Each structure stands twice: as C-alpha cells, then as structure tokens.
Amino acid sequence: MLYVIGLGLGDEKDITLRGLEAIKKCCKVYMEAYTSLLSFGLTPDGLSTLEKIYGKPIIVADREMVEEKADTMLLEAQVSDVAFLVVGDPFGATTHSDLVVRAKKLGVEVKVVHNASVMNAIGVCGLQLYRYGETVSIPFFTDTWRPDSFYEKIQRNKTLGLHTLCLLDIRVKEPSLESLCRGKKVYEPARFMTINDAIEQLLEVAQKQSESVYNEDTICVGMARIGSEDQVIVSGSMKQLLTIDFGPPLHCLVIAGDTHPVEDEMLEFYKIN
C-alpha cells in the first residue's frame, strides 16, 4: 500500500490524526523535498522535529528521486506499507497524479490522506473560493524568456468579475544551464518568487497591453507563509503591496475580481496601514 499523505501548510503539527496513524503503520517514510524543506523551515539535516513527532526516520526524496527513482519506492509499496509525505494536499498546487498513475499501473493500492493546500487556504483572506476563475502560474522572467500567457487568463477572470490566484515560481535544485552544457550537474541556489517580484512582472506585462484589465491601482491580496504561525496577509493596490516586505517564502498573490460586501469587510481587516 502506498499512502500519499498531505502534511498541510504550516509545520509538523498540521498533519491529521489519520495521517499520523498511517505513518506509524509504514515501514518506510519518504518526503518530497520540492517545497517541504522550505515550508517546514527545515535544513536538509534538520528533520529531527518531524521524525520525533512522526516516530519514524524520514527519507527525503528530492525532485529527481521522485521523478526518476519512484519505481524503487513503488516496488517497496507492492510488498509493504510505504508513506509518501507531501506538503499541503497530495493533489493541491503541486500535483502528484503522476506518481499515483504509476502506482496504480503497478497494481499498488493507493490511499490518500487529504489536508489543507494553498488552493483552499487562500479562503482565509475573505475572497470566496467559489468566485475564483482559473489559477495562473507566474514564472521567473529571464533576459530572454518573458512568457506572458498568464495575462490572458487574468483578463478572462477579471472580465467575469472573478478572482485570480497567482502561484509564484519556485526553483529548487535546478541544474544550471552552464553545468548542463558541461555534462555535470551543478545546481543553482534555490529561488522563490516574492509577491514583489510577481507584481513587477505583472505590471511589466500590463504595460504592453493596449488596455490592461489591471494596473498598479488594482486591489490584490498578498499572502506569505499561509497557514503558519507567522503568516502575513495584506490587501491593497499593486502599487501599495510593492512597498511591503512579506518576509521568507512561500508567497502567493490574489488579484481581486468584483467583490461582495462581506468580502470587502474581510479585506478591510487586512488592508495596508
């Protein structure tokens, strides 16, 4: 059996009793490192808090391992109980459908333990979840690569009065282009897009439009470390949010659509001073 267990968004205390019970049954416990080391404020050798609370050693599975060596994990899961821990929900922003498909093809039974993910926890800002349109991803611009396909989606959402969740780029363990050319992988330092980076890129793209659906006066909500004790939620115009230091990652940004009175009241509490 493969248990795919969501850990939630904050720290080691956000696991559910069901998740913890499953971990205790498992012979091996893997944890995806893609965002987890960061979200849980861990250094690669600082897993001990988690291991203490979960009562098991944890094998950190980096992105390459999950993508390339998943079969080993799945073979183990054919004969014993194996846990794969995922920050947020197993099918939240970072989807693990791939792994589940491979498991099912190998005849491995899969059980999912759900938890909060950014996709529902953003509800805390007061903009109602059923009034969001399609989610967009904002990638880091480079000198030569400045894709703006997110604009069209924001435009559609805005035109319909819907809110837009912007997921911001995360680059962890990306091999450097130079090292790839040399045939030996050297990794770039980890980078996490800030709300400020995202707004700058959004405004750059807006300026290229003849009549942009948003501009520096558009109301947004910036949310950092959502679900953690030190989460920061600030509502204000893009221009205003640019002046805020939201602190460490992870960040996300919501571009408000048309708002209802209860939504306005909630945003008021998070308004920039």
Next chain:
Amino acid sequence: MLYVIGLGLGDEKDITLRGLEAIKKCCKVYMEAYTSLLSFGLTPDGLSTLEKIYGKPIIVADREMVEEKADTMLLEAQVSDVAFLVVGDPFGATTHSDLVVRAKKLGVEVKVVHNASVMNAIGVCGLQLYRYGETVSIPFFTDTWRPDSFYEKIQRNKTLGLHTLCLLDIRVKEPSLESLCRGKKVYEPARFMTINDAIEQLLEVAQKQSESVYNEDTICVGMARIGSEDQVIVSGSMKQLLTIDFGPPLHCLVIAGDTHPVEDEMLEFYKIN
C-alpha cells in the same frame, strides 16, 4: 480568542494535531451542525466519539444559532478561548467569513486552523485543480422555481476548456413554508442532492439551450463522501453516471473540460465498468 478549526472531510481522525491542541486549550467547544452531523455519520446525540477523541464536551450549534446567537459565543471568546469546529476547511465551500467579520469587529482575536475541504480534495479524481473555472451551485428545483444561472457559468468554463465543480444543494433544518405562514417553525426533513438529481436537472436545462455545451455524453466525475473511508469516485458520461447509486451524502459532481493525458490516465482508473 476564537479558534475556527477545520475538521477535514472524513471523520474525527481528520483533525490536525494543531487543531486538537487548540481544542484542548479551549473552555468551550462549539460545532456547526449545518453539514457536520451528516458528514461525520452522527446522530444529534451521537457526538461521543468526537467528544472522546477531543476530550471535551461539544455544543452543537445549528444554523440558527450560528446566525442568530453568534454574539453569545463571541462574548465568551472575548474573555476566554473558544473553539468553533467546522467540517472541511473554515473557508471552504461553506464560508464562515461572516462569523470572522463579527468577531473582528468585537475585537476578538481569531485563529484559523486549516484542513482539507471539498474545494481541494476533488483533486483526487485526477482533474488538476488549476484547470477549474468558476464553481457552480446546483439548487433543488421545485415546481415553481427552476433557476438555471449555473448554465452560463458551465458554458464559460467549457468554452475555455476548464473543469467545473458543481456543489450540490443541502437542505438542513429548513422551516417549511407552511409553518412559516402559520408563524410557528416546523422543519422540513433534511435533504441532500444526489449526483443523479443534479445530472437530471443539468440535462433538463441543457435541453432548453439551442446548442448546449454539455449533454448526456459529456464526461463527468461523480464523487460521494470524498475523504471518507467509503468514498466513491466514478467517471463516465452523464448518462452512465445516472445509472450509479453513489450511496449516502455528501455528493458532488465535476463536469470535465478539456483533459490532458495525465488527467485521462487518472480518470481511466475511476471509469465506470
């Protein structure tokens, strides 16, 4: 302090360690009864499992109490720690923004403990969350009231290739029209829309369109009791899903938009036999 604590979707084991810790600190523990009695398979006097695991007596707050008597709870929260338990996530499908706004206006500090909600747990069917458009609600049709405003939203989503989550009507503790006229409230029996009811209504509305964006051959995913041990997930055409008995509530339905290969592979696992 008012703790608004998400209980997740399955049963008493889906609370997080953080949520449980908060409950243990609180003098009073309220629980919204709107969907909870049902989701947790409880009768009104069958709270003991929850009370045992949470180590506290629980006051069931029905809809009227939450709406009309919230102030009592908030006054208590001004001077002590009070927990308000909510099925799913506090800001999931059923939003509790109202309560939070009232609390904040009274100067009561609010802490939210997130959990899974239907809004993210539907990811388990394999259709990726960031490819959903606006969520729709399907209300029970009556002889005289057959609102079809959901059609337009589904149309927009479908046209953009996006998936649509349909939340299905729940009627708990609704006073009967007759009793309201007589001035003494008598409640209708609880009703929960099934996937089958929803599809029938959807097809009725489709037939009135000159060229409907969906019909009985449109691929959907029916999901019942999502997150529970006995959850049922079936993919198939509307016509096919009409033949399935999904069992007890709660049900929800996803109308698939354009699908990607990994999405198709996942749907394949849930395909009707």
